Amino acid sequence: MQELYFYNSYNRQKEKFEPITPGYVGLYVCGPTVSGESHLGHARPYITFDIVTRYLQYLGYKVRYVRNITDAGHFEEEGRAAEDKVSSKAQLEKLEPMELVHKYTNLFHWGMRLFNCEDPSIEPTATGHIIEQISMIETIMARGYAYEINGSVYFDVKKYAANYPYGKLSGRVLDDMLETTRELEGQDEKRNKADFALWKNAPPQHIMRWKSPWGEGFPGWHIECSAMSSKYLGETFDIHGGGMDLQFPHHESEIAQSTIAHGHAPVRYWMHNNMITINGKKMGKSYNNVIKLSELFSGNHPILEQPYHPMVVRFYILQTHYRSTLDFSNEALQASEKAFRRLWEAYEVLQKLAHSGNGAPTDKELDAQVAKWCRECDEFMSDDFNTAKVIANLFELSPIINSIKGGQINADVLSAETFALLQQTYKSYLEDILGMKPLQVEQSNKLDQVMQLLIEIRKDARTRKDFATSDQIRNQLAAAGVQLKDEKDGTITYTID
Numbered sequence: 001m002q003e004l005y006f007y008n009s010y011n012r013q014k015e016k017f018e019p020i021t022p023g024y025v026g027l028y029v030c031g032p033t034v035s036g037e038s039h040l041g042h043a044r045p046y047i048t049f050d051i052v053t054r055y056l057q058y059l060g061y062k063v064r065y066v067r068n069i070t071d072a073g074h075f076e077e078e079g080r081a082a083e084d085k086v087s088s089k090a091q092l093e094k095l096e097p098m099e100l101v102h103k104y105t106n107l108f109h110w111g112m113r114l115f116n117c118e119d120p121s122i123e124p125t126a127t128g129h130i131i132e133q134i135s136m137i138e139t140i141m142a143r144g145y146a147y148e149i150n151g152s153v154y155f156d157v158k159k160y161a162a163n164y165p166y167g168k169l170s171g172r173v174l175d176d177m178l179e180t181t182r183e184l185e186g187q188d189e190k191r192n193k194a195d196f197a198l199w200k201n202a203p204p205q206h207i208m209r210w211k212s213p214w215g216e217g218f219p220g221w222h223i224e225c226s227a228m229s230s231k232y233l234g235e236t237f238d239i240h241g242g243g244m245d246l247q248f249p250h251h252e253s254e255i256a257q258s259t260i261a262h263g264h265a266p267v268r269y270w271m272h273n274n275m276i277t278i279n280g281k282k283m284g285k286s287y288n289n290v291i292k293l294s295e296l297f298s299g300n301h302p303i304l305e306q307p308y309h310p311m312v313v314r315f316y317i318l319q320t321h322y323r324s325t326l327d328f329s330n331e332a333l334q335a336s337e338k339a340f341r342r343l344w345e346a347y348e349v350l351q352k353l354a355h356s357g358n359g360a361p362t363d364k365e366l367d368a369q370v371a372k373w374c375r376e377c378d379e380f381m382s383d384d385f386n387t388a389k390v391i392a393n394l395f396e397l398s399p400i401i402n403s404i405k406g407g408q409i410n411a412d413v414l415s416a417e418t419f420a421l422l423q424q425t426y427k428s429y430l431e432d433i434l435g436m437k438p439l440q441v442e443q444s445n446k447l448d449q450v451m452q453l454l455i456e457i458r459k460d461a462r463t464r465k466d467f468a469t470s471d472q473i474r475n476q477l478a479a480a481g482v483q484l485k486d487e488k489d490g491t492i493t494y495t496i497d
Contacts, residue, residue: 001023001059001060001061001188002357002378002382003017003382004016004059004382005017005272005382005383005384006054006269006384006385007211007271007323008269008270008271009169009271009272009383010168010169010267010269010270010345014384015269017238017269019061019238020236020237020238020268022063023060023062024061024062024063024064024305025061025062025063025064025238025239026064026066026233026234026237026238026239027049027052027053027056027063027064027065027066027233027237027238027239027241028066028067028068028225028228028232028233028237028239028240028241028267028440029045029049029065029066029067029072029120029239029240029241029242030045030067030068030070030225030242030243030246030250030251031067031068031069031105031123031281031474032069032108033070033071033085033086034070034071034086034100034101034105035085035086035088035089035101036085036089036104037107037292037293037294037295038104038107038111038292038368039277039283039290039291039293040109040276040283040290040291040292040296040328041243041275041283041290041292042108042111042311043111043115043276043293043313043314043317043379043488044174044243044273044274044275044276044317044322045242045273046067046112046115046117046324047115047117047314047317047435048240048241048273048317048322048385049065049067049238049271049388050115050116050117050396050435051318051322051385051433051434051435052120052239052241052271052385054067054432054433055381055385055433058124058351058428058433059382059434064121064122064232064233065118065120065121065122065123066120066121066122066123066127066229066232066233067120067122067123068124068125068224068225068228069101069105069108069123069124069125069126070086070126070221070224071086071097071098071101071105071125071126071127071312072077072087072097072127072208072218072219072224074085077343084102084461085405086100087206087207087218087399087489090207091207092464092491093463094464094465095463096207097207097208098127099463101127103456103459103460105481107175107293107294107456108185108265109294111293111294111310114175114293114310114449115310115313116295116310116311116314116435116436116437117435118168118230118435119262120191122232124220124231125233125331126198126224126229127208127230129224129227129228130196130219132201132227132228132231132415133199133223133224133227134212134213134220135227136227136230136257136261137153137198137199137223138213139259139260139261140155140198140257140261141153143260143261144156144159144262145159145160146198147191148214149189149190150189150201151201151215151216151217152197152199152200152201152213152214152217153197153198153199154175154190154191154195154196154197154198155195155196155197155198155256155257156175156192156195157192157194157196157256157376158191158192158194159258160197160256160260160340161174163360164250164256164259166425167252168244169247169248169251169252169255169270169298169463170247170248170251170252173254174194178388189288189323190263191336196198196218196220196222196253197221197448198219198222198223198247198257198362199212199217199220199223200217200218200219200220201214201215201216201217202218203215206218207227208333213296217235220234221250222249222250222253222254222257222453223257225250225254225262226254226257226258226266229254229266230261230262230266232399233295234238235258235262235264235266236262236264236265236267236268236395237266237268237424238265238267238268239267239268239269239270239271240254240266240267240269240270240271241270241271241272241273242271242272242273243272243273243274243275244272244273244274244275244276246272247272248278249359251270254266255267258469263441271320272323274322274323274324274325274326275325276325276326276327276328277325277326277327278291278303278327278329279303279327279328279329280327284307284329289303291303291304291328291454294315294453294456296308297309297310297449297453298453303330304330305330305397306330306334307332307478309337310335311340311437311438311439311440312333312337312340312439313333314434314435314436315331315336315339315340315391315434316332316336316434317393318387318388318391318434319336319339319387319388320388321386322385322387323384323386326443327452328432330379331359337439339395340436340439341396341439342395342398343391343395343430344430344436345467346397346398346401346426347404347426347430348438349388349401349402349404349405350422350426351423351425353401353405353411353423355411355412355414355416355419355420356410356411357412357416358412358487360410360412360413361412361413362412362413362415363414366400366409366413366414367413367414367415367418368423369472370397370400370418370421371418371421373393373396373397374393374397374418374421374422374425375421376393377390377393377394377425377429380393380496386471388433389433390429390433390434394425394426394430396427397422400423408464435471452481454473454477455484455492457469457473458470458473458484458492459492461473
């Protein structure tokens with residue numbers, strides 16, 4: 001099996017990958033908090049780790065890819081008061097929490113399908129693993145690294161840092177954190193500012209609550225990933241992935257609590273993708289530049305000049321190395337669309353070409369160059385998953401393919417072996433590893449995608465009791481010959497007259 005090297009965020013260097021069990025890889029990636037619709041920022045980590053999974057499989061590994069759904073808890077413990085996002089959003093939208101969770105989980109899956117991301121092997125939910133989280137908290141408490149106050153349980157970061165290298169992943173120093181961490185509402189009961197919640201006591205108005213040894217409450221954000229990753233991948237597993245924004249406090253907290261619970265570090269290799277900026281600015285509500293996936297695909301956002309096909313967005317993301325910052329702009333997306341069309345057209349041409357084996361004599365220089373560009377693709381991917389260099393090589397090969405089609409070059413100037421390598425490289429990389437699909441989608445599929453989006457918008461309007469918008473969508477579709485039917489189980493179907 002070919003050697004694979006990639007950057008280990010924990011040790012801050014590129015390392016040779018050696019799985020715990022030869023031939024098998026355990027991969028855990030932090031999934032979305034389904035309290036709202038997924039946005040452009042979510043696209044990068046899930047496309048990145050889709051590529052990681054695909055390439056590991058290409059190398060011959062059997063991969064167990066676990067990606068969780070955060071449907072409870074999720075505290076913001078830096079910069080704002082502790083908040084359960086799911087419960088807060090459910091009250092805002094006047095929905096049952098699990099109704100809200102189901103709605104946004106479906107929208108997340110919809111976006112991932114359009115991006116052609118393969119499903120994870122296991123997709124556990126936080127609410128489905130309350131028992132495991134409580135059990136892990138009890139173990140941490142029994143070992144003296146957590147304490148209970150007023151029905152809430154906190155991890156003792158200061159005690160942990162006295163015995164373990166706390167802050168190594170994120171590069172933070174505890175003393176600095178203690179000086180700069182803000183005093184947050186409801187956090188004054190903690191022994192130290194840096195301590196984080198493992199379990200929170202549920203106030204009377206809190207909807208989502210479970211019984212625990214400390215009273216009714218709900219889990220903190222970090223404990224869920226430690227509990228679920230260890231359940232499905234073991235107490236030590238190969239790779240943990242996520243965005244760089246999760247290094248602190250989330251992943252740093254995972255390391256600390258798992259180390260105490262299991263007696264050793266939980267992960268051998270940490271991988272983090274860099275962030276997406278928009279026109280040079282960080283994505284944020286204050287900039288009004290958070291673009292939801294439905295807005296991205298429909299073009300319905302003030303920043304967007306047009307809709308962007310999911311494959312164009314995927315290709316755009318893969319043109320930059322996953323550890324580099326990626327700046328989103330209309331100009332960049334439009335350039336990516338043109339580039340991807342050229343590359344896919346060359347691939348379609350290549351699929352139709354044949355090597356006769358009895359034509360012109362082999363051009364040894366060209367033959368060697370084509371073989372080199374093809375073989376380099378494996379080298380680039382095995383050197384920290386460098387999709388940008390792979391795509392660059394595919395573009396080097398495209399003019400040769402087009403020249404063969406145009407008659408300027410005879411296909412037989414390449415050896416039969418190199419010609420077969422060229423065809424296999426394009427197939428393996430463009431489709432299997434990079435996960436690309438043609439932009440031309442069947443009209444029926446396009447219509448179905450549009451209809452599903454309209455149905456989701458109408459359902460959202462109805463839950464908000466915005467019946468004017470709901471009725472307007474129904475009536476205008478009816479005028480166009482599309483009849484919506486509300487089924488008893490809550491689903492909505494459509495027929496076209």
